[in-house]
Amino acid sequence: MYTAADPADAHAHDHAPSGFMRWVSSTNHKDIGTLYLWFSLFMFFFAGALAMLIRAELFQPGLQFFQPAFFNQLTTMHGLIMIFGAIMPSLVGFANWQVPLMIGAPDMAFPRLNNWSFWLLPAAGTLLISSFFVPGGAIAGGWTMYPPLFIQGGIAYDMSILSLHILGISSIMGAINIITTILNMRAPGMTLMKMPLFVWTWLITAFLLIAVMPVLACAITMLLTDRHFGTHFFDAAGGGDPVMFQHLFWFFGHPEVYIMILPAFGIVSTIIPTFARKPLFGYVSMVYAVASIAFLSFIVWAHHMFATGMPLGGQLFFMYTTMLIAIPTGVKVFNWVATLWRGSITFETPMLFALAFVFLFAIGGFSGLVLALVPVDIQLQDTYYVVAHFHYVLFSGSAMSIMGGIYYWLPKWTGHMYDEKLGKIHFWLTTIAFNITFFPMHFLGLAGMPRRIPDYALQFADFNMIASLGGFLLGASQLLFLYNVIQCVRGGAPAGNRPWEGADTLEWTQSSPPPYHSFVTPPIVK
Amino acid sequence: MQEHATSDTYYVPPPSIWPLVGSVALLALASGFALLLNKFSAGPYLMALGMGILLIMLFGWFGTVIHESLAGKYSDQVDTSFRWGMAWFIFSEVAFFSGFFGALFYSRIIAMPMLADAQLLWPDFHAIWPSAGPGLKIVLTPVDAWGIPALNTLILLSSGATVTWAHWGLQKGRQFQLKLGLALTILLGVLFISLQVHEYGEAAFSIRDGIYGATFYMLTGFHGFHVMLGAVMLSVIFFRAVAGHFTAERHFAFEAVAWYWHFVDVIWLLLFIFVYWL
Amino acid sequence: MRIANYTDQCAGQPLCVRRLLFCMPNALVFTSAFLLALALALIAAPARADYALNFPTPASGLAQDIYDLHILILWICFAIFVIVFVPMFVALVCHRKSLGHVAAKFHDNLKVEIIWTIIPTLILVGMAWPATNLVMSMKDTSKEDLTIKVTGRQWKWDYEYLGDDIRFTSNTTTPPEQIDGAQAKGENYLLEVDHPLVVPAGKKVRLVLTTSDVIHSWWVPAFGVKQDAIPGFIRDAWFMVDKPGIYRGQCAELCGIGHGFMPVVVEVVTPEQFASWKDEQKKLLAAAAVDYSKTYTMDELKTMGAKVYTANCMACHQPNGAGIPNAFPALNGSKLVRGEKSAHIERVFNGKPGTAMAAFGKQLSDLDIAAVITYERNTWSNAMGDVVQPTEIAALHKRSQ
Numbered sequence A: 001m002y003t004a005a006d007p008a009d010a011h012a013h014d015h016a017p018s019g020f021m022r023w024v025s026s027t028n029h030k031d032i033g034t035l036y037l038w039f040s041l042f043m044f045f046f047a048g049a050l051a052m053l054i055r056a057e058l059f060q061p062g063l064q065f066f067q068p069a070f071f072n073q074l075t076t077m078h079g080l081i082m083i084f085g086a087i088m089p090s091l092v093g094f095a096n097w098q099v100p101l102m103i104g105a106p107d108m109a110f111p112r113l114n115n116w117s118f119w120l121l122p123a124a125g126t127l128l129i130s131s132f133f134v135p136g137g138a139i140a141g142g143w144t145m146y147p148p149l150f151i152q153g154g155i156a157y158d159m160s161i162l163s164l165h166i167l168g169i170s171s172i173m174g175a176i177n178i179i180t181t182i183l184n185m186r187a188p189g190m191t192l193m194k195m196p197l198f199v200w201t202w203l204i205t206a207f208l209l210i211a212v213m214p215v216l217a218c219a220i221t222m223l224l225t226d227r228h229f230g231t232h233f234f235d236a237a238g239g240g241d242p243v244m245f246q247h248l249f250w251f252f253g254h255p256e257v258y259i260m261i262l263p264a265f266g267i268v269s270t271i272i273p274t275f276a277r278k279p280l281f282g283y284v285s286m287v288y289a290v291a292s293i294a295f296l297s298f299i300v301w302a303h304h305m306f307a308t309g310m311p312l313g314g315q316l317f318f319m320y321t322t323m324l325i326a327i328p329t330g331v332k333v334f335n336w337v338a339t340l341w342r343g344s345i346t347f348e349t350p351m352l353f354a355l356a357f358v359f360l361f362a363i364g365g366f367s368g369l370v371l372a373l374v375p376v377d378i379q380l381q382d383t384y385y386v387v388a389h390f391h392y393v394l395f396s397g398s399a400m401s402i403m404g405g406i407y408y409w410l411p412k413w414t415g416h417m418y419d420e421k422l423g424k425i426h427f428w429l430t431t432i433a434f435n436i437t438f439f440p441m442h443f444l445g446l447a448g449m450p451r452r453i454p455d456y457a458l459q460f461a462d463f464n465m466i467a468s469l470g471g472f473l474l475g476a477s478q479l480l481f482l483y484n485v486i487q488c489v490r491g492g493a494p495a496g497n498r499p500w501e502g503a504d505t506l507e508w509t510q511s512s513p514p515p516y517h518s519f520v521t522p523p524i525v526k
Numbered sequence B: 001m002q003e004h005a006t007s008d009t010y011y012v013p014p015p016s017i018w019p020l021v022g023s024v025a026l027l028a029l030a031s032g033f034a035l036l037l038n039k040f041s042a043g044p045y046l047m048a049l050g051m052g053i054l055l056i057m058l059f060g061w062f063g064t065v066i067h068e069s070l071a072g073k074y075s076d077q078v079d080t081s082f083r084w085g086m087a088w089f090i091f092s093e094v095a096f097f098s099g100f101f102g103a104l105f106y107s108r109i110i111a112m113p114m115l116a117d118a119q120l121l122w123p124d125f126h127a128i129w130p131s132a133g134p135g136l137k138i139v140l141t142p143v144d145a146w147g148i149p150a151l152n153t154l155i156l157l158s159s160g161a162t163v164t165w166a167h168w169g170l171q172k173g174r175q176f177q178l179k180l181g182l183a184l185t186i187l188l189g190v191l192f193i194s195l196q197v198h199e200y201g202e203a204a205f206s207i208r209d210g211i212y213g214a215t216f217y218m219l220t221g222f223h224g225f226h227v228m229l230g231a232v233m234l235s236v237i238f239f240r241a242v243a244g245h246f247t248a249e250r251h252f253a254f255e256a257v258a259w260y261w262h263f264v265d266v267i268w269l270l271l272f273i274f275v276y277w278l
Numbered sequence C: 001m002r003i004a005n006y007t008d009q010c011a012g013q014p015l016c017v018r019r020l021l022f023c024m025p026n027a028l029v030f031t032s033a034f035l036l037a038l039a040l041a042l043i044a045a046p047a048r049a050d051y052a053l054n055f056p057t058p059a060s061g062l063a064q065d066i067y068d069l070h071i072l073i074l075w076i077c078f079a080i081f082v083i084v085f086v087p088m089f090v091a092l093v094c095h096r097k098s099l100g101h102v103a104a105k106f107h108d109n110l111k112v113e114i115i116w117t118i119i120p121t122l123i124l125v126g127m128a129w130p131a132t133n134l135v136m137s138m139k140d141t142s143k144e145d146l147t148i149k150v151t152g153r154q155w156k157w158d159y160e161y162l163g164d165d166i167r168f169t170s171n172t173t174t175p176p177e178q179i180d181g182a183q184a185k186g187e188n189y190l191l192e193v194d195h196p197l198v199v200p201a202g203k204k205v206r207l208v209l210t211t212s213d214v215i216h217s218w219w220v221p222a223f224g225v226k227q228d229a230i231p232g233f234i235r236d237a238w239f240m241v242d243k244p245g246i247y248r249g250q251c252a253e254l255c256g257i258g259h260g261f262m263p264v265v266v267e268v269v270t271p272e273q274f275a276s277w278k279d280e281q282k283k284l285l286a287a288a289a290v291d292y293s294k295t296y297t298m299d300e301l302k303t304m305g306a307k308v309y310t311a312n313c314m315a316c317h318q319p320n321g322a323g324i325p326n327a328f329p330a331l332n333g334s335k336l337v338r339g340e341k342s343a344h345i346e347r348v349f350n351g352k353p354g355t356a357m358a359a360f361g362k363q364l365s366d367l368d369i370a371a372v373i374t375y376e377r378n379t380w381s382n383a384m385g386d387v388v389q390p391t392e393i394a395a396l397h398k399r400s401q
């Protein structure tokens, strides 16, 4: 089935095209992966800068710097851009780089479509960010976009809705590409149950994306028609229901949070065995756990809506299903610990991030479990406890595993080693600052501080100040990351084909950086 | 003409400008639409520009694909990729329509009774479908399912049969059956859309008339839009068939469109049952 | 190094007690710091009330049950945390390459995997059980002693005692000067209102909630009640508080720019006090009834109008009537305000659907509307010189019937 490439063809492609056109018109999974990663890094800093402004305003009670209208814009855009601009694209970037390399494929299944999936992001990002500068300012109704609040408001609301449509198209096409690549382009002998776990998590994530992004599109389309075409989907006078939006949104939104964590699980499941020098414990149960989490994610959505006043049966159902997710997630945590057990462990930067992930993600998971219990959630919904919960799963979960993954694969991607010492400093600063920022938020939430407020009562002052200070440190630490990445891309000690002695997936059989067209002849996996 | 010397390696296309063009098109389209919605005069022009660029992109991109296909660049494995790709794309469309069906069921089964229970706010509202809601004071006359909708069901179902017939023709190498089948399918599709437009014209309610009007027009509207897309795709396939692009062995483009057409069919059946009939 | 020796002794041996013991001291050094800190934080919670680390002191039975459930779950999670992460730290400390530890080869064990699927399941059942009971009692709003209708509005609460014909609006009283720092912040900064909700102690109070604009959420932490109010729908909740006192909370659902400034204050009084309070309210309401036969003077209307404006319009249109550019139009110098009376009345009475401008015809009395319109037309640099009488507003009611 596979033979050497047509010599003429191979010749034409052997050298990477150069200059501007290389990036703009690329059909190469590595280049496109790189674009995704840079884009998400930019968006991470942009949304992070918004978070800095949030923390500055919340440093003290009273309105210091911004009017409430602008503060709400900051919160909304911070959440939206972090999720759709930073975390999701970076994970797709990983998929682009790694999936073909890990399954021994020459490229993604649809290289041109792949390029489009990427280039839609800057288009959508432009639309979204420019909405800060239109009359009335950016959207300010929270990233969850609940009507009727979201019906009030100017052109920015339409721009953001349409921007999300474009992001959705990008995600769906990206997901179709990834899923097809995995299903159809594995090297001979690479059966499904031999795939690296990272590939498995992306297979399932892609499925989630294809299933739920269209539902988000539905929901925001209805918002748009309610705003401009006189429909009454979310207006009780016309027989609609604002809560219906919440159902549709969270039917998307909950799987969405697993879309952001499953590939992170995949990254961690790759890093830990490498530095424990021991195969991943319970591979099969890991696969089943990911699949169960994905399945359950479709039937838990209303745990975000306990305070809307569902019927008793609804509350109980969603409480039980939500709690069930702790079981497969627990299996994963136990498997990671068992992988470490009696390994031969070293602590390179990627490993540090992976270990911190396991530890801190579990804290976020436990606070999720606390929130899953309806009576407790009634107290905590829409407070800073929720903010603490989701930053533990999103920052120390997704974002830190992404950083770990970057450190892990950067030597492969660039051919250079990053600065290990700087990496470790970045790690410790990030971890410490992260906890200073977000751990006190649990207390704030328990004590009754609502989220999404620009100003707060006096009893919340101390912890907010601590959180703000931590936040600034956290932000500043990320500059080290940026520096380290740039230095590594520009040069550094040669990495060699396999800088990590414990790494055994296919990409390490390639040179560092891998040839522009890798696995033109597929490897045989035994 | 279909080449038989198909390549063995997985075809990785050379750099292409079309994706970027497509992104620019969508950006222009979306910003234009946002401007239009907010009554800025530049809106329609920007949208037209975006539309134009989008069309250029579609012609360019699909032209390239057809060209590559004819040049035999697509191995069997590429063909399988296309199949997976199309299947998952249709799956995403299924998810899209489920969202709107979900809205319909939610409104009827959950929201209506809750509104009727809220005596404090809407003292004389009763949960009777079709409804325009408690606040609008509109009495609705729904479309009779057994008039045009039933006829349209018949039309779409027959069009499903005609594509399948065309496919048989293709598989057996009967090019005439292929072309005739396709032509009939397109004709039926156009007939369907005309009837649908006629029905919209006759309908005694609009999209503004409460939740019934909203769900009705949203679901049938998006469906109609998909029929239109399908008809355009079928027309392209028809012209390619006339140009002799398809062989009994290699004709995934045809099958993809046929799949799509069947999907649109099934959605219609659900619409007929849940929107018009029950 | 001694540690290395210990570890070497057991290298390659299967998991054994000796091995665990040898490694334990080192692991503890690492873990204990974090765990101790965490435990201390938890234990210190009740002791140091000024640093609220936990829920506020419960005032109702429900809140108490929630408190207890939360503590129970917290301890369970804490225990699991220790059980999971102590082995991890043991591994991190003892099974290091730098100690010469050689990696074992095992990579699964069905028995263990089944055990650690089943045990968490059982734990979860144990958590779900008390939670289920509590949800059931929270949802049970029957057998109430009195019912109060709560209507959220951007950004205040309307209360209506059903069956008693008492209604009033509860507005924040924190002065803007405290918010922008021109004045020292008061003790109950952001948590104070002009008319708190007054309820009797020891009685089951049922709330029915709705809103006239966007979603709000009525929340008093000490009661364990948080319930979203949904426009066009009715939701309910209940509480019963034994101890008289003043309890404070806030709106808990993002509802626009005033979301952080929408406090809930409840005054729990003895049943006797409650009865006399009710009488007083009824008298006040009777006194404030609109007298349609009377012709009000410009000054009367303007004085009343200024109050209505402060309570209802200022949050958006600002004290000086300048609005907020691109969000809320200026009323000072507005074409509409300086134009035909009828258009002005119409806008205030019916609002503008799809914007934050609500239909105040449904919320304010005819006199209030007449007053605020007169005020707007004759304040700041607006000097229309005309007055609007309540009768002109009443005419609109008939039309919209």
Ligand code: HEA
Pocket: A144, A257, A258, A260, A261, A303, A304, A322, A323, A325, A326, A327, A329, A330, A331, A333, A361, A362, A363, A364, A365, A366, A367, A368, A369, A371, A372, A373, A377, A380, A381, A382, A386, A389, A390, A393, A394, A397, A398, C080, C084, C119, C120, C121, C123, C124
């Ligand atoms: C990556 C993202 C991510 C992840 C992985 C999760 C994981 C979980 N989340 Fe979270 N969540 C969010 C992102 C995420 N969440 C976001 C963004 C919001 C807020 C949205 C908004 O309103 O803006 C939110 C909000 C949110 C709420 C709503 C809160 C509210 O608004 O009132 C709830 C309630 O149930 C919840 C629950 C859970 C649960 C039970 C898990 C579980 O998956 C966790 C499972 C993990 C563990 C439990 C730990 C490890 C397990 C063990 C060690 C095994 C043993 C354990 C036991 C037997 C208990 N989450």
Ligand code: HEA
Pocket: A044, A045, A046, A047, A048, A049, A051, A052, A054, A055, A075, A076, A078, A079, A080, A082, A083, A087, A141, A142, A143, A144, A387, A391, A394, A395, A398, A399, A437, A451, A452, A453, A454, A471, A472, A473, A474, A475, A476, A478, A479
């Ligand atoms: C993956 C997602 C993600 C990530 C990584 C983060 C990261 C951070 N978030 Fe988060 N956040 C969300 C997702 C995320 N957030 C979501 C979904 C919401 C809900 C929104 C809503 O309510 O609608 C939210 C809401 C939210 C709030 C609540 C706002 C409110 O309710 O009003 C706060 C408050 O502190 C906050 C803070 C932070 C901080 C300090 C960081 C930091 O970790 C950021 C650190 C990174 C940087 C700072 C960037 C790098 C550095 C620079 C740009 C250099 C300049 C910096 C300095 C000179 C100091 N976020």
Ligand code: CUA
Pocket: C152, C155, C215, C216, C217, C251, C252, C253, C254, C255, C256, C258, C259, C260, C262
């Ligand atoms: Cu009302 Cu927030």
Ligand SMILES: [Cu+2]
Pocket: A253, A254, A257, A300, A301, A303, A304
């Ligand atoms: Cu969720």
